[in-house]
Amino acid sequence: MNRALLTILSTVVLSAIGIGLTMPIIPQLMRDVGHTTELGWRFGAFTGLYALMQFVFSPILGMLSDRYGRRPILLLSLAGAVVDYLFMAVAPSLSLLFVGRAIAGITGASMAVTSAYIADVTPEEQRSRRYGQLGACFGIGFIIGPVLGGLLGAWWVRAPFLAAAAMNALNLLLTLWLVKESHAGEESVERISFNPLASLRWALSFKALLPLLGVYVILVLVGEIGGTVWVLYGEDKFAWDALTIGLSLAGFGAFHALAQAFVVGPIAERWGERAALLIGIVSDGTAYVILALTVHGWVAFALMPLFCLGGIGAPALQSLVSGSVGPDQQGKLQGVMASTASLASVIGPVAISTIYFMSRGTFPGMVWIIGACLYLLCLPVLLRRA
Incomplete structure (x- = not known):
């Protein structure tokens, strides 16, 4: 490096x-x-x-x-x-x-x-x-x-x-x-727009980007499920105390960092970014379904490697998307992706928490099943364009 x-x-x-x-x-x-x-x-x-x-x-x-x-x-x-x-x-x-x-x-x-x-x-x-x-x-x-x-x-x-x-x-x-400066700047870059929707319209004008941005929105929304209900789910389903919750979060963070640092690169370089993205989605979706159905708290800990293998999807997708535009538009593209993620981070927790509290009395794992179903929407895009 x-x-x-x-x-x-x-x-x-x-x-x-x-x-x-x-x-x-x-x-x-x-x-x-x-x-x-x-x-x-x-x-x-x-x-x-x-x-x-x-x-x-x-x-x-x-x-x-x-x-x-x-x-x-x-x-x-x-x-x-x-x-x-x-x-x-x-x-x-x-x-x-x-x-x-x-x-x-x-x-x-x-x-x-x-x-x-x-x-x-x-x-x-x-x-x-x-x-x-x-x-x-x-x-x-x-x-x-x-x-x-x-x-x-x-x-x-x-x-x-x-x-x-x-x-x-x-x-x-x-x-x-x-x-050191990596991009000297381009005087030819179009007028700076202060309307985030204008930037989104620009990104959607690239036909190859449209399905990938749709996949990105789904990845962000599904990723919000864990951040929104993990603690509540641990308390309600497995009767976890504060220490167990803290250990689960620390373990999750550690596994996730290891997967992103050392796993995504070799997989993407050997089989391609789409394959890495597909592996991430399938791994995460499988873990969601198992977590929704299990009644044993130890299973959540056993699923952490699978959850964190799911974390390789986002970097692979970001790399895939970055290849869609030239060097003079990378900043604008990455800005659109960050902006889209922020919007999903506003909408996602509200929708997820609403679903969770509506279903916690009958089937608290409903949000995890919905997340897995959302992942299924990505598969036709990835398999068709592979």
Whole structure:
């Protein structure tokens, strides 16, 4: 791996740690500054605001990186993140916390630029491997961040925000010193649009992209099932306590990182990206069906390797999609994908939680069966175009 890739992946780990640092203490901070014990709709709005900002700004940052280069947009995003975390560390009211959350969503949209950077410096046949490593690095940071955030938050509720600011400041310095420009920018790039739907229409104008983007939406929606109901399902179906839930999440994260870092690349390079995507979907769908039907908690742990083999699908698909456009449009394309994922991350949890609470009394595994059925919609696309 060359130094450019190693450096950019290191910045992803630091960014993920920064995001994860603040997660455990956000509810308590909202209660403190809002002078209330009931968050109600405010917490849902606070969570949704982040995804909404990513939906709007991911295509914009991606297009800006096509026009002006990846490096200046990454530096601007990291500098904005430092300011944002400092702002949230001292915010005296709930309304200002919402302002900070909006800024965090904007700066967090820089993952689209990072994905474009990887496409710039990686040969097409190796992109599945590199996107897998990108996902693994983000996963590692997301495991470390909440643990550190919980420890710091127990000392002072605002300490994780200061730590996140310091983490992003370090990230900014690393990027400034070590990350070289991968795309000089194109004056010929069309006018920057601030309408995310315009970027989506542009992506849909590529006939080869339309079915792949449909598969991508399904992958994101199905992926939201675990994040939304895993804890509830463990409590309701298997009577798990907090320790067991924590161990299951840690194990899931570790297996997932290993699969994305070391499995997706060899499979894609040997059998192709479509085969890797197909293996991921079949593995994940099979695990969903078994989890829905079992009554034994140990089976969920036994399924983790199968679940995490399912994680190779997303990097393979991202690599496949990136080959559909030229270097001067990678930022815009990655922005569209990040924006689409953010929108699905707003809609998905609402729909999934609604289905779960409607069916938990009769068949709590219904959401897993629905996820497996959604995966079936991808198979005709992949098999027909293989």
